[in-house]
Amino acid sequence: MAGRDLRTLFSSNDRSIAASEAFTNRQAQWQAVTVGLAEHIRHVTRADFDVEDLEAPRRNILVFHGVGGIGKSTLSRKIEASLASSGHRPVQWESSPHPEERTLPVRIDLARAAGMDFERVILTIRLAVAALGRPMPAFDLALRRYWEHNHPGEPIEDYLRRGGLLSRFSAAAALPQQIQSALSDVAQALLLPGTVGGALGHGAGALIKALRERRQSVRALAGCSRLADLLEAEPDLEALSFYPHLLAWDLARLTVGKSALPVILLDTFEDTGDRTHRDFERLLQRIVWLMPNAFFVVTGRNRLQWAETCLEGQLDWTGPNTWPGLVSDAAHGGSGVSGRQILIGDFSPEDCEDYLARRLSRDGQPLIDEPVRRIIAERSHGLPLHLDLSVMRYLELRRGGTQPQVTDFDHDFPALIARTLSDLTAEERDVLRSVSLLDAFSVPLATQVAGMSHDAPALRLTERPFIRESSSGVWPFHVHDLIRAAVRNADDGSDDRWSDQDWQRAAQRAFPALESQWRQDLRRDRAVLVGCLQQGLLLARDFRLDLGWLTDAAFQYVGDSIWEPLALPAADARSSDGLLTAADALVETLSAIARRQHEHRERTVVRLSAVLASRLLPDDLVELATYYLAKAQRDLGLTDDSRRGMQRVAAADGRLASAARRGLAHLSRLSGDFPTAVETAGRLGWEGRHHRVLGDVWWVQGDMERAIAAYLAARSEAEEHGAVGETAMVQAHLAFAVSFADPLRADDELELVDHLLSRLSLRSSEMTVRIAALVRDAGLSADVPDRAAALLAEIGVSGISYAAAKLQLALCFHHAVLDAQDVLVDTITRLRELTQSGDYAYYVEIAYFMAGLPFPEHTAQARWINGERQTRERWRHLVQTRRSHLGTTC
Structure with a gap:
């Protein structure tokens, strides 16, 4: 069933529906892989490359990170298949940069559900290398010693068979013979008595002594300078994590015709731990560092922090000089995206259409009709998980006996929240929910809105891939549009879900927080004013808050006649004339005043007249609407009406009295x-x-x-x-x-x-x-x-x-x-x-x-x-x- 989407296939009795696994685009990511591979090949084939150099910076890693459901695992699988066989490469992907260079791809799913521990990671890499048909003597000797110590009486082939690894790798059955071959060579070289299987156990001391003396009999292994040290070390998990150095040495000794470039794909990297518990991550980092001749492609939700000096002591190798490719450009005033850490972006509208058209089909034609595909694509904001959930909803609606309509997909999926919140701490979840009230935010603003006394949860949240960063706005961060909508609107079934009162309290924290941002702006920056005003109006409208500081901000907004657009998203339920609260009336007033630069003045008169008729504005804002109504009437030649309005404003002797006299x-x-x-x-x-x-x-x-x-x-x-x-x-x-x-x-x-x-x-x-x-x-x-x-x-x-x-x-x-x-x-x-x-x-x-x-x-x-x-x-x-x-x- 390769290439089939089994979950979709088993969602309908209609066998005429073709349910295919749709893979769309990602040419840019594949190009990053091919470019990275080309650079890596040039590096490892240089005459001065030394696989045992443990001090040189490492550039043998490429990281793809993005929100849950963006398609990282699918990308990882496609990269593995494409490197393994050109016949499995998507048609839109170009060929590898060095077709003469044999690659040996192996994908390791680190998800908790996959049950992958560090020992299985090491065995998986060794099994992949078994396809070369050659023993890896230094590594195999150390591995055999580790195995006899930690799995006494259990043959390694039984373990592989029980764990399903033998069935995954076609050459896996040859691994025990390759290990025995290495042991046999050592036993013969040292003239050790006894069985081959026990040669290392009884003769480890003799081998170590021979290696240290660099005897001619073990000259094939004596060149590995650290083999003796690793064989002397206690054969525990700590020692096992350094054995990849031996495997890298073995691979480097292969002749050109027998060698291959290992490409190790580590998927679901976020499941290796968190920012406090990095034990598994530290072991995995050792593999990357100790195998400089292998190329690693990491996919996960979060950017790797290995280039940050603050992790010194938690990981063995840290800092920008150690991992230059993982350094964020933000450290140099850039966008925050580095050359080897790539944020996987959303699908374009065209890619969404392509995905939906190919995912479900009948007789070669898309099953989902074009209007429904278009609304699904619009609602998805390019997130593949939303497309996938919408496809399942489409089939669910068909099972109910009705033809799905466009209106059926004005829908938020709780699964989006579950995927988003799954690896966040409780504090990070509170911050996320709080900032979902805002169009954009900074770390101090997020902390204040969340009602916290420390910035750490907000700082951690900004590193998540569903938080987008931009240097062009007042505040640098915003939540991915679809994730924000889901957090705000979908039914949240999580254990710590918020009640209506929780949301109201968050809005009541956010409202004065925005006020403080505006009032603390000593430069009187228009962008800060408009940002605070727009977000404050939305909060006041949706949570029925008193206008408060918005009145002062509104007068500042109109005071300089610049008229940046103020457009708020539609509310869920409005009255027939669209005005229910004072915030509604103020939004309409400011929108009408600003939009009069682009609308016929008659439209301005109609809108402002409706606001005044609603009687929702406080007195000082009635003055504002009346004045601009009078201005629009003057522009239309309605002089008498304009004069009466100006006279009312002037007589009130308020903030616009001078303007009315003008x-x-x-x-x-x-x-x-x-x-x-x-x-x-x-x-x-x-x-x-x-x-x-x-x-x-x-x-x-x-x-x-x-x-x-x-x-x-x-x-x-x-x-x-x-x-x-x-x-x-x-x-x-x-x-x-x-x-x-x-x-x-x-x-x-x-x-x-x-x-x-x-x-x-x-x-x-x-x-x-x-x-x-x-x-x-x-x-x-x-x-x-x-x-x-x-x-x-x-x-x-x-x-x-x-x-x-x-x-x-x-x-x-x-x-x-x-x-x-x-x-x-x-x-x-x-x-x-x-x-x-x-x-x-x-x-x-x-x-x-x-x-x-x-x-x-x-x-x-x-x-x-x-x-x-x-x-x-x-x-x-x-x-x-x-x-x-x-x-x-x-």
């Missing part, structure tokens, strides 16, 4: 009441962004010099306060004003604002910049109208009405510079249509100023700061200056 000044400006806007700006101060308000007033007067000065003052003030979003916003306005006055300088200002906006999400400012570029090129570039048409379409999607009017004004400037009267009149007509509500109606006046044309009758007139005549002259002068510049450039 909003009222803007409303005065867009209605053409410029004196009132200037008067209001004088009372705003920095919090009300007074310089920006003045700049917005002065540029429409045509007084670009004063506008530029105001914007420069606003930019300096924003930089002093570290307000990145405000700095970018002001720079956009500055570039717009400069584009009218000096197209050459505008290049530098536009380049700067592009740099500032590249890290932000400020859609209205981005539009201002693009309009500024049109103003800069007015009269100079023939493609200005085409670029304006493309931008107008994008403005229509955003719902920012004033941007459309501002764009038409830029076109009027372009046509006025070119003295294209007919086109200019058409553009003014469109501008009049856009401003017929009265907002920005003064743009029509400015267009006539540019063209030097008188107003038609019934044209609404603004309250200009210096009167109509002086304003007209300024705008006309800007046009004429551009014409002069145009003549110069031509």
Whole structure:
């Protein structure tokens, strides 16, 4: 039944289903094996290689580690089969790097269930070497002495037969004869009397004496400098662990035609012990160290720690100089992945599809239909164990008489928890459950959330393969997505499973822990703010916590107008409008405010109106929602609604009162009441962004010099306060004003604002910049109208009405510079249509100023700061200056 998945085969009566063991991808891991083998072969075939050198660093090991169920054992079996025979190599795997070099692969499963003790490990390696058909005299002599001492009266062949080892290795039956051959040679060389079997027992002293004297009669063994010492030692388990040195020496003496490269695969290495009990691990490490001419491939859940100096005394050989290939790059500021310690990653979506399509089939076609395969792949996050469990669930559902549907696989498997928790300590399990509440964490944060007084459990947990590390986030660690979902959502049948109250207590520890992370951030890092805010909102929502510090964090979030996305995963049960708690309302408020940079302003109005209607927000956050609702209404041209909202916020005299007063000044400006806007700006101060308000007033007067000065003052003030979003916003306005006055300088200002906006999400400012570029090129570039048409379409999607009017004004400037009267009149007509509500109606006046044309009758007139005549002259002068510049450039 090779290549068949027997467990699946016996899960259904339908014999038409082909249940195959699906092996997918892992080319990268196989390439690591072939590269490692090639390097090892080059090393051991060098003239200066000495198998008895016990001080040289060891590079004869490759480690694959990963979460339970990732496919490590399957990979180990495939590597063994591929090295044993090219016919068993997966088609996607390339051939070995040195086909002329014979490999001797042997896989040893160290799982507790396999019952593999150290004695069986040694025998398994020797049985594999028996395939060479040659005695290993030094090793065999020591092994025979060990055997007679520890298994008196029991022939080794009986032990092998009873343990199943004889049936596993085809050449195993030859081992007793090979051992006897070695004994016979020694007895003959020393002229010892008695049977061959007892030769060593009675003549050990004579052999040891001959070896020490390096007699000619035992010259074949005298070259092994440590054989006499090992034969003198008490033949116990400790001595047995050093015998691999003898086997390595024997292998090194074989001629080229008779030799082979042992490749020893140690699977399920995590079952050798834990960080406290390393006795078995120490014995296994001796094998690796004492056989430098063998290549070892270790597969297990955890990274080997042999290169860490802290293990000195627990293991015989430790430290980075001893095991250079096992050193983590994290020690050098890297990613934490070393060249010889490879984390086995999740399957790609394509590999998941391939696995599911080939695992169950009928008449050569996938049994699981494509929609179900797709949802299983999505839910698996690439973890093969989840795919395997889903296949079994599919068959279980079919046995019930129903055709499995997509909805049947919105499912978490308790088996995932069992596999994940199986080798964790109780403290590590508590930390894992605690940090599963968080998107990401650090060791101090994990310790605090778990309610512990020491970091050791969190530190140990971060070394587990289901904990992923990234240097790009605020906190370096996060739990594998599927493992996190399983720990949080699946029925946990473990003895120390958490109750609902346990989860609630953990959330109540995590919430203030996040607050302390945020408040301790002296640099006021936006990434820390957003990380704490996002995770805190999720906890408050899912565990119905009071908002507490989230209110302060929310105001800091909106304060700089940067608008990083805030998106929380959907909750399990929501009301029809999606709002049940204050946290729900705050999440929706902040999401609507941030998303307005990417959504039509009508959508923003609808969302914020629903939040206010829910009456779930506390009063100070009602102010927040009301203010941004009023801003969105202003952008849509709903001036009266916007004014009422701004007045309510200003009257409340809360945190956004200054911003609301600025909003009222803007409303005065867009209605053409410029004196009132200037008067209001004088009372705003920095919090009300007074310089920006003045700049917005002065540029429409045509007084670009004063506008530029105001914007420069606003930019300096924003930089002093570290307000990145405000700095970018002001720079956009500055570039717009400069584009009218000096197209050459505008290049530098536009380049700067592009740099500032590249890290932000400020859609209205981005539009201002693009309009500024049109103003800069007015009269100079023939493609200005085409670029304006493309931008107008994008403005229509955003719902920012004033941007459309501002764009038409830029076109009027372009046509006025070119003295294209007919086109200019058409553009003014469109501008009049856009401003017929009265907002920005003064743009029509400015267009006539540019063209030097008188107003038609019934044209609404603004309250200009210096009167109509002086304003007209300024705008006309800007046009004429551009014409002069145009003549110069031509």
